[in-house]
Amino acid sequence: MMLHFDSDYMETCHPLILEDLTRINLLKQSGYGTDDICKSAKDKIQKACKSPNAEIYFLVGGTQTNATVLDGLLQKYEGVIAAKTGHIAIHEAGAIEAGGHKVIELPCENGKLSSKTIDDYCSAFFSDGNQEHMVHPGVVYISQPTEYGTIYSLSELKEISRICKKYKQKLFVDGARLAYALGCSQNDVELSDLAKLTDAFYIGGTKCGAMCGEAVVIPKPGIIPHFFTIIKQHGALMAKGWLLGIQFDRLFSDNLYFESGKNGVERAKQLEEIFKSKGYKIFIESPTNQKFIVLENAKMNELANFCTFSFWEKYDENHTVVRFATSWATTISQIEELETKMEIA
Numbered sequence: 001m002m003l004h005f006d007s008d009y010m011e012t013c014h015p016l017i018l019e020d021l022t023r024i025n026l027l028k029q030s031g032y033g034t035d036d037i038c039k040s041a042k043d044k045i046q047k048a049c050k051s052p053n054a055e056i057y058f059l060v061g062g063t064q065t066n067a068t069v070l071d072g073l074l075q076k077y078e079g080v081i082a083a084k085t086g087h088i089a090i091h092e093a094g095a096i097e098a099g100g101h102k103v104i105e106l107p108c109e110n111g112k113l114s115s116k117t118i119d120d121y122c123s124a125f126f127s128d129g130n131q132e133h134m135v136h137p138g139v140v141y142i143s144q145p146t147e148y149g150t151i152y153s154l155s156e157l158k159e160i161s162r163i164c165k166k167y168k169q170k171l172f173v174d175g176a177r178l179a180y181a182l183g184c185s186q187n188d189v190e191l192s193d194l195a196k197l198t199d200a201f202y203i204g205g206t207k208c209g210a211m212c213g214e215a216v217v218i219p220k221p222g223i224i225p226h227f228f229t230i231i232k233q234h235g236a237l238m239a240k241g242w243l244l245g246i247q248f249d250r251l252f253s254d255n256l257y258f259e260s261g262k263n264g265v266e267r268a269k270q271l272e273e274i275f276k277s278k279g280y281k282i283f284i285e286s287p288t289n290q291k292f293i294v295l296e297n298a299k300m301n302e303l304a305n306f307c308t309f310s311f312w313e314k315y316d317e318n319h320t321v322v323r324f325a326t327s328w329a330t331t332i333s334q335i336e337e338l339e340t341k342m343e344i345a
Contacts, residue, residue, distance in 0.1 A: 038245030078138030083108035111146030149286030183261030260328035
């Protein structure tokens with residue numbers, strides 16, 4: 001049997017979520033997230049964020065969430081600053097531009113925007129005499145973790161938040177894989193920090209144990225007026241909202257969300273140790289659940305006979321960078337089986 005490491009959303013959902021969905025299957029609920037299940041999930045997320053007044057909204061997927069939130073945060077004449085490797089810049093098929101907002105791509109290191117890069121760009125922009133002829137920056141977008149599995153430290157996040165305030169930029173954090181950032185030993189950022197330092201962020205479910213769903217957190221109520229209506233305009237308002245609510249209600253019970261993230265990180269660390277022990281080059285040091293390996297093209301084809309992974313980028317004429325991703329559901333036995341097959345090969 002093939003071993004699969006393509007992504008972290010290859011399984012349907014955590015078994016406990018499936019049990020809950022079965023349990024409420026025939027119970028009648030009010031629509032659009034007005035049900036008691038969604039209320040319970042929102043209460044738990046507010047407590048986890050230590051933000052009792054935060055607005056919580058449940059959307060279905062990451063691209064939809066990014067497009068909807070950014071459209072709500074931005075004026076028509078504004079664009080969004082992002083790392084040139086950011087998800088909205090390269091892996092969302094131009095969804096933000098399709099919504100009428102330019103993605104302003106800035107240089108980054110290991111997937112991370114620095115506060116200095118943002119400061120330099122905004123300083124140059126707002127001192128430019130031709131700025132009224134240009135797309136104004138209105139939001140800074142970062143993801144935790146980044147596309148390369150790297151994470152922002154608390155000090156980095158604080159400094160980015162400070163620069164955003166300096167130039168009256170809103171700060172939005174994409175948390176599609178947030179459980180894996182929270183679950184790694186190098187992390188010093190908590191949900192409560194995100195609630196204090198950002199204007200909006202979301203807690204990813206699709207890649208972190210849920211069947212589908214992302215929980216948008218807006219710490220300061222009213223920062224996006226009529227956001228419920230904006231969600232509906234984007235076709236992002238799920239009529240059967242409780243299907244999303246019950247998943248987050250379970251994920252935020254008994255630390256399931258955090259434990260799920262830790263599992264993905266621990267399995268990824270084991271996987272990385274295997275590749276290092278066999279002399280493979282690590283393309284970038286990632287502390288989360290995504291590992292980027294440089295493979296000879298012949299070796300890549302050999303590994304593809306018994307495991308799947310994602311193409312990332314060409315390294316040179318004879319080598320390719322590939323990504324192995326673990327998840328909340330990856331088991332120790334799967335990692336051990338991969339090692340055994342690699343030894344045989």
